Amino acid sequence: xxxxxxxxxxxxxxxxxxxxxxxxxxxxxxxxxxxxxxxxxxxxxxxxxxxxxxxxxxxxxxxxxxxxxxxxxxxxxxxxxxxxxxxxxxxxxxxxxxxxxxxxxxxxxxxxxxxxxxxxxxxxxxxxxxxxxxxxxxxxxxxxxxxxxxxxxxxxxxxxxxxxxxxxxxxxxxxxxxxxxxxxxxxxxxxxxxxxxxxxxxxxxxxxxxxxxxxxxxxxxxxxxxxxxxxxxxxxxxxxxxxxxxxxxxxxxxxxxxxxxxxxxxxxxxxxxxxxxxxxxxxxxxxxxxxxxxxxxxxxxxxxxxxxxxxxxxxxxxxxxxxxxxxxxxxxxxxxxxxxxxxxxxx
Amino acid sequence: xxxxxxxxxxxxxxxxxxxxxxxxxxxxxxxxxxxxxxxxxxxxxxxxxxxxxxxxxxxxxxxxxxxxxxxxxxxxxxxxxxxxxxxxxxxxxxxxxxxxxxxxxxxxxxxxxxxxxxxxxxxxxxxxxxxxxxxxxxxxxxxxxxxxxxxxxxxxxxxxxxxxxxxxxxxxxxxxxxxxxxxxxxxxxxxxxxxxxxxxxxxxxxxxxxxxxxxxxxxxxxxxxxxxxxxxxxxxxxxxxxxxxx
Numbered sequence: 001x002x003x004x005x006x007x008x009x010x011x012x013x014x015x016x017x018x019x020x021x022x023x024x025x026x027x028x029x030x031x032x033x034x035x036x037x038x039x040x041x042x043x044x045x046x047x048x049x050x051x052x053x054x055x056x057x058x059x060x061x062x063x064x065x066x067x068x069x070x071x072x073x074x075x076x077x078x079x080x081x082x083x084x085x086x087x088x089x090x091x092x093x094x095x096x097x098x099x100x101x102x103x104x105x106x107x108x109x110x111x112x113x114x115x116x117x118x119x120x121x122x123x124x125x126x127x128x129x130x131x132x133x134x135x136x137x138x139x140x141x142x143x144x145x146x147x148x149x150x151x152x153x154x155x156x157x158x159x160x161x162x163x164x165x166x167x168x169x170x171x172x173x174x175x176x177x178x179x180x181x182x183x184x185x186x187x188x189x190x191x192x193x194x195x196x197x198x199x200x201x202x203x204x205x206x207x208x209x210x211x212x213x214x215x216x217x218x219x220x221x222x223x224x225x226x227x228x229x230x231x232x233x234x235x236x237x238x239x240x241x242x243x244x245x246x247x248x249x250x251x252x253x254x255x256x257x258x259x260x261x262x263x264x265x266x267x268x269x270x271x272x273x274x275x276x277x278x279x280x281x282x283x284x285x286x287x288x289x290x291x292x293x294x295x296x297x298x299x300x301x302x303x304x305x306x307x308x309x310x311x312x313x314x315x316x317x318x319x320x321x322x323x324x325x326x327x328x329x330x331x332x333x334x335x336x337x338x339x340x341x342x343x344x345x346x347x
Numbered sequence: 348x349x350x351x352x353x354x355x356x357x358x359x360x361x362x363x364x365x366x367x368x369x370x371x372x373x374x375x376x377x378x379x380x381x382x383x384x385x386x387x388x389x390x391x392x393x394x395x396x397x398x399x400x401x402x403x404x405x406x407x408x409x410x411x412x413x414x415x416x417x418x419x420x421x422x423x424x425x426x427x428x429x430x431x432x433x434x435x436x437x438x439x440x441x442x443x444x445x446x447x448x449x450x451x452x453x454x455x456x457x458x459x460x461x462x463x464x465x466x467x468x469x470x471x472x473x474x475x476x477x478x479x480x481x482x483x484x485x486x487x488x489x490x491x492x493x494x495x496x497x498x499x500x501x502x503x504x505x506x507x508x509x510x511x512x513x514x515x516x517x518x519x520x521x522x523x524x525x526x527x528x529x530x531x532x533x534x535x536x537x538x539x540x541x542x543x544x545x546x547x548x549x550x551x552x553x554x555x556x557x558x559x560x561x562x563x564x565x566x567x568x569x570x571x572x573x574x575x576x577x578x579x580x581x582x583x584x585x586x587x588x589x590x591x592x593x
Contacts, residue, residue, distance in 0.1 A: 003453065003456060004453065004454050004456070006453070007449070007450055007453030007454055008454075010450070010453075011439070011442065011446070011450045014442060014446060015439065015441050015442065018441055019441070182437075182440070183433075183435040183436065183437045184437045184438070184439055186403065186431075186433060186435075186437055187431070187433075187437035187438070187451075188454075189401075189403040190401045190402070190403060190426055190429065190431040191426055191451070191454045191455060192423065192426045192427040192454070192455065192456075193454050345402075345403065345422075345423070346402060346403055346404065346405055346422045346423075347403065347404055347405065
């Protein structure tokens with residue numbers, strides 16, 4: 001290793017670790033975010049307050065109601081009339097209704113204003129009714145790779161991609177412009193330090209921070225949330241390295257074109273939001289319009305998201321995932337090269 | 348081989364920023380080992396000239412030779428044997444005195460780094476304060492430290508861009524003692540300043556106005572030629588003669 005690089009790395013580490021805000025960003029934020037996504041961001045529906053109006057009150061209708069209650073998902077709230085139930089729905093006191101008319105015909109209603117969970121609730125209801133022996137057809141669906149359809153299994157691996165981008169993109173977007181703003185850049189420019197030594201010295205510590213984050217979040221996912229990691233850890237690490245080439249390259253590019261740290265910070269957010277929205281983290285890419293789908297091809301997070309979910313839940317190997325690795329490698333190389341060429345010691 | 352007789356040579360050096368010509372066809376030479384003062388109103392083009400000579404700004408046209416090296420062709424080569432210090436404090440506030448010096452000594456590949464750092468601490472008058480955060484030092488000490496850091500690698504040529512602005516008179520005098528000592532050791536010093544008392548310490552001076560050099564000579568020569576008693580009067584009369592000061 002070049003001697004100058006060694007001094008550059010030492011300086012960067014001293015500065016980064018000395019900053020208390022930085023220590024929080026590096027250590028506390030990843031764990032906090034993982035916990036938030038693990039516990040709070042869930043599309044699983046639990047304890048749905050359900051108005052029950054049974055105008056028929058036969059053994060058959062009571063049996064159906066019992067099945068709903070026994071599922072543990074629906075919590076019955078007894079009402080005497082449809083009007084009462086509707087009113088309760090209007091007041092958001094309940095999220096679903098089971099209504100039997102005088103002839104014992106059943107109607108199931110969910111609160112559509114609650115978006116995603118309304119659909120999930122309806123799905124549960126259909127499943128319960130499907131199990132009803134009097135029904136002519138029994139539907140039995142099974143979700144592979146995530147049999148309990150736990151949204152946690154789906155979201156927490158994705159958090160790794162989000163987390164790493166937020167942290168390393170922001171850190172690296174500050175890297176150069178920070179020194180320009182405080183005036184130390186000029187002093188560096190007049191030294192014989194080589195371009196690559198400066199850039200590697202700047203980015204390598206952030207790369208290491210990114211890798212540590214990946215390991216920390218993976219550990220929380222596996223040991224705290226018991227999300228199975230089916231695939232290989234080395235493949236996960238390789239994906240992380242390629243992904244970091246992208247986030248650090250983009251950050252450096254932002255840093256070399258920004259004049260102030262504020263500008264760099266805003267630009268970084270401007271990248272992070274669309275990257276996350278178009279990554280398939282929350283919204284499936286397959287459902288997007290063709291134009292938008294085309295743009296996602298240039299989004300490294302999209303590939304990382306696929307790799308993470310496949311590695312965690314399916315345990316796929318390189319034989320199926322290689323296009324994602326290749327895409328990240330190409331994008332990352334292009335970003336890093338552009339950034340390095342933009343960075344000049346003589347203007 | 349005139350290139351090697353002088354520490355610095357400028358031949359028709361010009362730098363434009365868009366339509367604005369910051370340095371306009373400037374030519375002069377600086378002798379080895381002399382203290383060369385560079386005067387001029389704000390925005391006259393002094394800093395732009397220095398930054399070109401240090402290899403961080405490309406000349407639009409003309410030639411600049413520093414220590415025998417062409418600054419347009421190989422700007423990186425210049426950087427190992429020059430020292431540079433600007434008016435804006437440019438060491439790291441969030442590193443200690445010692446860490447800053449170690450870093451810059453390391454970058455320049457200074458031999459016997461420990462000794463060099465200790466000597467720098469000594470010369471900046473910061474013995475016993477090595478572990479202090481640089482940001483907590485008063486301005487005068489910071490500038491002493493900047494200078495000590497800029498000369499740690501024993502540069503042949505030292506560029507100082509308004510090194511003493513905002514520094515109290517006592518620190519300023521100490522500062523100039525250091526510069527004088529360096530010059531006596533054979534270092535060429537190229538310095539810009541606003542203080543006429545400091546201009547008096549220089550072996551030769553050039554005065555710049557609107558991107559052009561309008562006077563050149565020793566302090567005494569300049570006073571005699573312009574028939575003025577003080578450099579301040581020389582400066583004011585020259586700068587005002589040709590109209591605006593930009």
